[in-house]
Amino acid sequence: MAVSSEKKDVLSIYFGVRLASERLFSLVWTMICTYDPQFQNQNIEGNSEEIIRYLNNSHGLRENVKNMLRYALIPDENLDWITDSKRQLTWIFNYIKSIPGAQKSPIRVPIHLSKRNQVIAYLDYWSGTSLPDVLARLGFNHTMQSNWEIQTKPDRHFDWLKKDGSPEKINFLWDWLPANSGIFTGRNIFIGHEAxxxxHEDVLIFSDQARLSNADxxxxxxxxxxxxxxxxxxxxAVDKGQCNFVLTKSTIAKLEKLAQKHRSNRTEIIELLINEEFRSEHHIHQVKLRPLSPETQKIN
Known part of the structure; x- marks a missing residue:
């Protein structure tokens, strides 16, 4: 749910900043949740009065928020690459948590925020408390964006899974991977992955977490x-059987032309013609069938 401009303005006026956006509300809410975990599961989306009431009773936290807003935030346009993707949220959280010392003070993001707002609030809070200045935060954001682009570059190889929108391919891959992935990765890539x-997005998340190389x-x-x-x-092919027979070379040439013209294969053309003749009996009874000539050849 989006935060109304009226609610956002109440909060921006309270802090004396021009940042009238979901970003402000999300960051402040995240800082409160980190300070007081009971707020993490409460849905106070858009309720600026509730946040202000809490901050009025917590002078130290209020000053921390003011300092964060005054010195820590990078411009909004530098965050345009962040989307509302579950996969990107998972990747960014893991990317930051993998940095040495990043988890000394756990950051608790409100679960009721959108995925994009969760990511930005987490990034704002972490970078604001872990990196020395805005220049360093801009550099970190740029590096992370570049790494994300590298991470998603091989995604096209998974496109076959979503071509017909069927869940059958996804289910097949889940069943196929455990017995086959170790053949080319040399390791068990299913450790810690049970769901x-x-x-399609779940497959990409799995690929990220398994740290598969481009070659893998x-x-x-x-x-x-x-x-x-x-x-x-x-x-x-369950209800089909193989049938070998011979045709004249000229007939085979005609069959090839028909297949090319209708963008089909020879078997499909023959099957179509036989089924149509069986249904209509329009041609065979008008033609006197003759024995095969010596120029006939076998077709499979």
Whole structure:
């Protein structure tokens, strides 16, 4: 839920700043939650009066917030790359937590904030208390953005999972990975990951957390996709049998042209013609069938 401009202005007036935005509300709420964990699960979204009432009874925290707003925040435009993505939220939190000393003082982000606001509030609070000045915070943000772009570059190799929007591919990959991933990664990439993939984004999150290399991602998708296609082909062939017969060379040439014209294969063209003739009996009874000539050849 978005914070109304009226509520945001109340908070900006209280602190004497021009930052009338969700960013202000999210940061202050996060600082309160970190100071007093009971607020983390409470939904006070948009309730500036509740925040002001709390700060009026906590002089030290109020001064910390003022200092944060006065010296710590980088411009909004430098945060445009942050989205409302679950995957990006997970990646950024893990990225910051992996920095030595980053978890000395846990930051508690309100769960009722949007994913984007959670990320920005976390980043604002962490960088404001861990990095010396705005220049250092800008540099950190730029480096993290560059690393995110590198992280997402191989995503295209997973696109085959979402082409038809079917959950079957996602379920297949979950079942296929445990027995096959170790072949090319040389390690158990499922350690600490117990929840089944629900969607394409879950697969990408798993890839991030497993720290797969670009080569791993390419090979994983090549093998998984090949296995998936083979299973699909076998499933489609359940009610089919092989039929070998011979046709004249000229007929084969015509068959090839028909297949190219209709962007199909020879088997599909033959099956279509047979089914249509069986239904209509329009042509065969008008033609006197002759024995095959010597120029015929076998077609499979």
């Amino acid at each position: 089944r993939f629900k969607n 991602i390419i090979l994983l998708n090549q093998r998984a996709r090949r296995t998936w296609l083979q299973r699909q082909q076998r499933a489609k």
